[in-house]
Amino acid sequence: MKKIFNFALYDFANSAFTTIVITFIFATYFAKQIAPNPILGQSYWGWAIGATGVLVAIIGPILGSFADKKNYTEFFIKLFTIMCITLTALLWFSKPSEKYLLFTLIIVASANFFYELSLIFYNSILKRISDSNNLGKSSGFSFAFGYIGGILILIICIKIFIDNNALPFGLSKENSENIRATSIVVAIWYLIFSIPFLMSLKKKINHNIEVPSNNIKKIKDLIWDKGLNNLGKFLIARMLYADGLNAIIVMGGIFAVGVFKLEIKDLLVLSILMNITAFIGAIIGGYANDRFTSKSVIIFSLLGLIFSSTIILFIKTQLLFLIFAAINGFFIGPIQSASRVFITKSIDQNNQASGFGLFALSGKLTSFIGPLLVSTITYISNSQRIGFSSAIILLLIGLFILLKVKKN
Numbered sequence: 001m002k003k004i005f006n007f008a009l010y011d012f013a014n015s016a017f018t019t020i021v022i023t024f025i026f027a028t029y030f031a032k033q034i035a036p037n038p039i040l041g042q043s044y045w046g047w048a049i050g051a052t053g054v055l056v057a058i059i060g061p062i063l064g065s066f067a068d069k070k071n072y073t074e075f076f077i078k079l080f081t082i083m084c085i086t087l088t089a090l091l092w093f094s095k096p097s098e099k100y101l102l103f104t105l106i107i108v109a110s111a112n113f114f115y116e117l118s119l120i121f122y123n124s125i126l127k128r129i130s131d132s133n134n135l136g137k138s139s140g141f142s143f144a145f146g147y148i149g150g151i152l153i154l155i156i157c158i159k160i161f162i163d164n165n166a167l168p169f170g171l172s173k174e175n176s177e178n179i180r181a182t183s184i185v186v187a188i189w190y191l192i193f194s195i196p197f198l199m200s201l202k203k204k205i206n207h208n209i210e211v212p213s214n215n216i217k218k219i220k221d222l223i224w225d226k227g228l229n230n231l232g233k234f235l236i237a238r239m240l241y242a243d244g245l246n247a248i249i250v251m252g253g254i255f256a257v258g259v260f261k262l263e264i265k266d267l268l269v270l271s272i273l274m275n276i277t278a279f280i281g282a283i284i285g286g287y288a289n290d291r292f293t294s295k296s297v298i299i300f301s302l303l304g305l306i307f308s309s310t311i312i313l314f315i316k317t318q319l320l321f322l323i324f325a326a327i328n329g330f331f332i333g334p335i336q337s338a339s340r341v342f343i344t345k346s347i348d349q350n351n352q353a354s355g356f357g358l359f360a361l362s363g364k365l366t367s368f369i370g371p372l373l374v375s376t377i378t379y380i381s382n383s384q385r386i387g388f389s390s391a392i393i394l395l396l397i398g399l400f401i402l403l404k405v406k407k408n
Contacts, residue, residue, distance in 0.1 A: 003128075003129040004129055004141065006196045007125065007126070007138070008142035008145035009145065009197055010198075011142045011145050011146030011149065012146055012193050013149065013189065013190050013193035014081075014084075014118070015147065015149040015150040016153040016190050017084060017088060017190055019154055020157055020182055021108065022049070024253045024270075024271055025154075025157060025158075025267070026094075026108070027253045028253050029096075029179045030044075030104055031045065032257065033179075034098065036098060039378060042251060042258065042375060042378055044375075045105075046251055046375035047375055051109055052113040056116045056117060063117065063120065064120055067121060074201040076118070076121045077118055077198065078198050078201070080115070081114075081190075081194055084111050087107055087114065088187045088190065090107050090183075091107055092180050092181065092184055093180075094180060096175060096176045123340055126139060126340065134290065135290070135344055136290035136297075136337070137290055138286070139344075140282045140289065140333075141282075141286060143278075143282040143286075143333055143337045144278075144279045147276075147278045147279040149193070150275045151271065151276065153186065154272070155268065156185065157186075158268045161179070161182055161185070162179065162182075164178075230346075230406045231343075231346045233401065233404060234342060234402070234405045236401055237401035237402035238398065240394050240395075241298075241394065241395050241402070242370075242398070243398075244392065244394030244395035245336075245370075247370030247373065247390070248309065248391050249332070252325075254384075255384055256270060256321070256325075258384045261318075269322060274328065274332075276326075277326045277328075277329035277333075280330060281332065281333035282333035285337050286334075286337055289334075289338050294345070294407075296407070297337075298339060298402060299399065299402060301334040302398070309324075309392050310392055311324050313388065370391060370394055373387075374390050375387065377390050
């Protein structure tokens with residue numbers, strides 16, 4: 001149980017980065033105070049995040065195969081975590097001026113690059129810390145713990161640094177010092193709560209295991225057997241629905257601000273609702289995963305997400321948006337958790353890093369398509385609603401391909 005708790009605590013730690021920097025506070029700060037306008041801000045932000053996805057897709061599988069062969073999984077988790085934390089702290093220097101636009105995009109993209117790489121090796125640990133009968137519950141618990149972390153860090157940042165006239169540490173709202181300080185808070189949070197997991201990591205010992213010297217051949221053998229095997233088909237399906245999911249998560253905060261005129265403090269309500277429902281969804285999905293199959297959980301959740309996201313395109317009021325965004329959160333949790341379990345069950349222990357390198361590839365090779373599609377269509381149509389609809393199309397295509405994948 002201690003291993004599972006430490007594993008989940010790392011999710012609790014890194015959720016601060018995605019919640020504060022990528023999705024809510026820093027994303028909206030960039031769009032409203034650094035970029036020329038919110039529409040260009042959404043476009044630039046999406047392009048930067050998308051570019052890191054391409055790099056992770058290229059490097060991830062090779063690093064995963066290398067880590068399996070050289071037993072470097074633990075080293076890479078620690079290295080990439082520290083790099084992400086350090087770069088996040090540097091966002092303190094991103095002042096509210098177009099002069100800092102390129103600097104901010106480079107730092108955010110670099111931090112996200114190392115964050116995504118760390119997840120490859122973090123995910124590959126799941127099979128070590130949980131038995132096969134509880135993989136769904138263990139994965140769901142860690143995701144749920146991450147959502148709680150997202151709620152807590154957002155409450156702290158907004159109540160203490162954003163919606164507060166008596167700012168701590170001598171900070172002022174001039175030059176958005178209070179908003180920029182949240183990057184330091186995230187870095188400290190990320191470091192402190194990741195320590196138990198990082199300190200618990202021990203190298204696995206492989207006895208007499210033959211590992212192919214050709215990393216590319218090893219990767220190919222995992223997904224190809226006289227044609228694309230079941231794992232390969234799943235990765236293609238996941239590639240597409242993850243693109244849509246990524247676009248919803250990355251662009252969600254900017255979409256809420258631009259279309260429904262939410263202020264930063266309103267994002268607290270949005271995040272709390274989505275994280276609470278995602279927490280519930282991850283827990284329920286974890287039990288359903290062990291009771292039924294990963295594929296069944298993903299299909300049900302994709303159908304729910306497609307329905308609620310489509311409704312969001314047509315509603316007009318903030319209240320209805322918050323309700324359906326919360327419903328979105330409920331379905332996002334199980335999709336992420338069940339996808340991780342599908343890979344874990346499909347690959348043997350000694351190829352987990354390679355498998356999750358491919359998992360990262362399936363999520364990142366075309367991850368630029370989601371944010372890029374939303375950003376570009378938003379730019380061309382001059383409508384954030386029309387731009388956001390492209391994320392739903394990606395979810396639908398991924399669902400269609402998933403229906404052809406065999407249960408594991």
